[in-house]
Amino acid sequence: MSASRPQLPRRAFGLAALAATLALGSAVPAQAQGAYPNKVITIVVPFAAGGTTDILARVVGQYLGPELGQQVVVDNRAGAGGNIGGQLVARAAPDGYTLFMGTVGTHAINQSLYKKMPFDPIKDFAPISRVANVPNLLVANPQQPFKTVPELIAYAKANPGKINFGSAGNGSSIHLSGELFKSMTGVAMQHVPYKGSAPAVTDLLGNQIAIMFDNMPSSIQHVRSGKLRPIAVTTAKRSPELPDVPAIGEFVPGYEATSWFGLLAPAKTPPEVIAKIDAALFKVLNNPEVMKKLSEQGADPVVETPEQFAAFIRAETAKWGKVVKESGASVD
Structure with missing residues (x-):
């Protein structure tokens, strides 16, 4: 620890x-x-x-x-x-x-x-x-054109509905983290539910979906290997395990989803x-x-x-x- x-x-x-x-x-x-x-x-x-x-x-x-x-x-x-x-x-x-x-x-x-x-x-x-x-971790496929929260918001607003975000299923915390992000930033993104985080991460790795607000344990190894791009964490403060990754709240005041x-x-x-x-x-x-x-x-x-x-x-x-x-x- x-x-x-x-x-x-x-x-x-x-x-x-x-x-x-x-x-x-x-x-x-x-x-x-x-x-x-x-x-x-x-x-x-x-x-x-x-x-x-x-x-x-x-x-x-x-x-x-x-x-x-x-x-x-x-x-x-x-x-x-x-x-x-x-x-x-x-x-x-x-x-x-x-x-x-x-x-x-x-x-x-x-x-x-x-x-x-x-x-x-x-x-x-x-x-x-x-x-x-x-913490949930906002991650993207490296082929996506954005690297930061402001770039993601700008891209989503310029291309409404083009970004698909995966989740572990309807009603999961991963889903709701995305919905909260949408409501607080005014962006339009398409939710794609899966039967669990693992199959969603598989499609994210294959660029079938653009981003996920995934629970950190199921994505952190892919981030460390460079297979997924970390955008931000959903907690109020940065995570000690990924100290260089900002919190969404640094760009969207008040955002927090743990x-x-x-x-x-x-x-x-x-x-x-x-x-x-x-x-x-x-x-x-x-x-x-x-x-x-x-x-x-x-x-x-x-x-x-x-x-x-x-x-x-x-x-x-x-x-x-x-x-x-x-x-x-x-x-x-």
Whole structure:
């Protein structure tokens, strides 16, 4: 982790809270406590393999398995901006064996974009912890004629509708980052949704689409290799991983769009099971190897209690609902 990257946030209640959380299982018979986990645990990723959600889930799963003493596998269920995977987990047995790598899209944006949701992001899930905050990165195919945000805006205004921007799907944070950019700059660009970030990046590399507001982990290696041109990051400040790449807000005052990812279980999952996963995830996200892997991908690891994550989701839902309304973005 770079020296300039902020330290991993401490839980509000520290070790005392962790002990209290684990104590929830004290009233459960020892045999019942020892029963979980006794089989493979699945983390459902609501986007295609190779994208940021998938990358983060696989890193977490790799280290979470040994902490829980069982294998953790990733199941990609892409489609409908993450709603297909979300519906699957919302309807899964609340036993701790089916978990969900939720995103700002599935749990804060989609309910404002879709007229009909197949699940309730608040009522149908039990939050465990956020895993990471991730900047989005505005990248372009090197064959495109613009290299900076002002040049992109000027080109888009001179050629309305000519620029196609790809996304991980309708309603994803990548999509909404582009819609917010359009609304704040007055440019006309064509949105091209994909079933996940990876296939969109493939077409971007092939110059089938011009730009993407992609999550940094799925594009940063292509930027470092020179296969994609970095234009700007979508956070308020520059990223420590790409310090020479400006923030969009340096040219479009007030622009900011950050993605986040977190682990959730189906609602009504027993508190003692949530506590056990939470304690294991706490160790994983404080593991220096994990922190380094996430940092190298441009992600900032985050640790919080289930209660803090639940409050964060409610706040993000209100924030992005306003953004969706003001931007005019819609899926249905």
